[in-house]
């Protein structure tokens with residue numbers, strides 16, 4: 480297969496973790512005879528510094544005309560600490576999601592056997608947890624009208640959803656549940672929010688097309704508690720943009736580190752793959768960032784194009800690395816391995832014809 484991949488490394492640890500994901504893809508290309516052509520482009524704070532825009536037109540055009548986008552991380556403290564900044568790095572990613580029509584963000588959560596003790600949660604609680612969050616990605620308060628009054632004392636972010644926006648992601652969530660344990664949990668705040676009541680109505684209607692899939696509802700406050708109290712109860716969680724953002728960071732605690740969680744952002748024609756973590760500026764350039772989330776995002780990219788065996792090779796590589804303790808210090812403070820070593824281990828594993836040859 481021949482794939483053209485736009486590579487948007489972004490800010491902070493983005494470039495370091497992207498490099499490891501590229502190594503894994505390169506290795507897959509060699510072993511399975513695929514040609515992956517990478518094209519780099521600017522986004523985020525680095526793009527603002529160079530062009531004044533968080534998403535230069537050149538980057539957008541490239542992304543619109545590639546098979547897939549591999550994304551690193553975005554954000555810089557110099558903007559976080561300045562509420563008056565007119566241009567923000569995050570705007571680049573948000574606009575990209577919108578322009579590419581990436582309405583569904585899929586975030587799988589499953590602890591590794593070797594890391595059951597790496598989570599601050601009890602092993603008995605997290606063992607066997609395996610669920611996927613379907614987060615709506617181009618609507619809600621992230622994209623609704625924003626207002627600030629003239630004196631800067633009153634602000635609002637409109638949370639708006641249409642039937643159509645809910646329907647299209649609901650179908651994806653139900654289709655996924657149908658191939659899993661056949662349960663969708665809709666997370667909302669329908670006791671308070673009108674948008675949540677619309678979500679419930681629409682999701683109930685969509686569910687009629689999937690009679691084998693059970694549907695239940697949880698208020699988001701309760702869901703936040705249930706995710707760490709009894710994560711095994713979940714199969715597919717379906718939720719709106721902001722709730723999905725918050726709950727997925729929380730859910731990462733189950734796996735032991737947010738540095739392990741990958742995601743796919745899908746639309747009808749475009750696809751982007753990104754770790755769920757941020758730019759972790761404190762770790763930039765120190766060879767300590769966990770590249771696994773980004774490497775797994777590359778595996779999700781392969782899956783998206785039907786390259787399941789290739790994706791599995793990456794999943795196996797990650798699992799073996801973790802099994803052998805080849806992890807970054809977020810998972811084991813005494814570890815001597817860094818970003819680069821993890822990436823090397825995984826790409827060497829892929830390149831070794833005999834799986835055990837590496838050891």
Ligand code: IPM
Pocket residue numbers: 553554569572573724755757
């Ligand atoms: C994420 C991030 C982004 C979001 C930020 C960087 C805009 O937190 O992908 O989860 O809020 O969606």
Ligand code: MN
Pocket residue numbers: 724725728755
């Ligand atoms: Mn987030």
